[in-house]
Amino acid sequence: MKKEILKLLKDSREVFVSGENISENFGVSRTTIWKCINQLKEEGYDIESISKRGYRLLSCPDVLTYEEIEDKLVTDRLGRTIIHFDSLESTNITAKELALDAAHGTVVISEEQTNGKGRLGRNFVSPKGKGVWMSIIMKPCIDPMKVSLLTQIAAAAVNMALSDINIESLIKWPNDIIINNKKVCGILTEMSCELTMVNFVVLGIGINVNVDASDFGEDISKIATSLKLEVGMEIDRKKLVARILNNLENLYDDYIEREDIKKSISICREKSILIGKEIRVIRKGIEINARALELKEDGSLVVEYEDGKHEALISGEVSIRGKKSYV
Known part of the structure; x- marks a missing residue:
């Protein structure tokens, strides 16, 4: 019921909704409405309550529900x-x-x-x-x-x-x-x-x-x-x-x-920050200098090592860092 009342208040954001209308819409008592409103307030919803006018939602909390x-x-x-x-x-x-x-x-x-x-x-x-x-x-x-x-x-x-x-x-x-x-x-x-x-x-x-x-x-x-x-x-x-x-x-x-x-x-x-840059390939604690060449359609990163050898890296137990810093 609390969720339904909240949705009604959101849909009527600019105006007051009377307790009578809420009661008629959902077939619940005024006491139930009052309890739901208080629960919403405790959760951070700023709800204005005025006698004979009803309830109006002023603001919502910054929560990711x-x-x-x-x-x-x-x-x-x-x-x-x-x-x-x-x-x-x-x-x-x-x-x-x-x-x-x-x-x-x-x-x-x-x-x-x-x-x-x-x-x-x-x-x-x-x-x-x-x-x-x-x-x-x-x-x-x-x-x-x-x-x-x-x-x-x-x-x-x-x-x-x-x-x-x-x-x-x-x-x-x-x-x-x-x-x-x-x-x-x-x-x-x-x-x-x-x-x-x-x-x-x-x-x-x-x-x-x-x-x-x-x-x-x-x-x-x-x-x-x-x-x-x-x-x-x-x-x-x-x-x-x-x-x-x-x-x-x-x-x-x-x-x-x-x-x-x-x-x-x-x-x-x-949007790659690596392609074309000198990087370090870190595998099992061992660092190898390389250059990032391209990203293939299968998601692998192609690198060229200092000896000229190419390798297509698959993400997993491999870490990549910049030559002297994080990127």
């Missing part, structure tokens, strides 16, 4: 179920626990992560209410060997979403989004599979949206930034989440349903 994102979504499946938490150790951990029973497109999202992880077990700073920390449960009918491409599809979707709000970014193969040579977003793809069948994929996306400089440690601040720090203003997290999911569903459907990866790879290639 389905009720706050729904009206911005144009997806069929992605984000149509959002499981929202105030705090989690890691959205990927929780998503993996829920994945077998969850529908494709279910999103686990948290206002903070207390132990967020990136690729190869690296820590990911995730302060409360200042970022987008979400994991999307997917159930693609593809060979497990092709799952790594979903990381680049996600990178393309995030890049597109940022471009939609006039923020230009670059992609560091295979899973980082970069602004001004610093990381603003990381993507972590994990899966459960059989020999030739994928049970589920959990696509984790962590974005430093309104993170302040003081939230980063001294070491992290050298390689990480936030959208707020780069553009000088706070970013609407709800709109950003919706744009990512909208773009991601289109690119995902191109790949899974139409076997077309060209748009995603084209974006990752055009």
Whole structure:
């Protein structure tokens, strides 16, 4: 009932809705309405209540619940179920626990992560209410060997979403989004599979949206930034989440349903921060100098080593760094 009342207040944003009208619409008592209104206020909704006039919604809290994102979504499946938490150790951990029973497109999202992880077990700073920390449960009918491409599809979707709000970014193969040579977003793809069948994929996306400089440690601040720090203003997290999911569903459907990866790879290639640059290839702790040459249609990064040998790198246990810095 609370959700229905909230939707009614949102649909009548500029005017008061009387308790009598709400009671008639939903067939509930005035006491039930009053309890729901109080619950919404406790959740951060600013609702004006005036005797004999009713209720009017003045503002909504900055939380990433389905009720706050729904009206911005144009997806069929992605984000149509959002499981929202105030705090989690890691959205990927929780998503993996829920994945077998969850529908494709279910999103686990948290206002903070207390132990967020990136690729190869690296820590990911995730302060409360200042970022987008979400994991999307997917159930693609593809060979497990092709799952790594979903990381680049996600990178393309995030890049597109940022471009939609006039923020230009670059992609560091295979899973980082970069602004001004610093990381603003990381993507972590994990899966459960059989020999030739994928049970589920959990696509984790962590974005430093309104993170302040003081939230980063001294070491992290050298390689990480936030959208707020780069553009000088706070970013609407709800709109950003919706744009990512909208773009991601289109690119995902191109790949899974139409076997077309060209748009995603084209974006990752055009927005690459690595292609043409001197880099370090790090494998099992060993660093080798190379030059990034191209991104192939299968998502592999072609590099040329100092001895002239070429190799097509597949994302996984390989890390890429700039010649003397992060990028």
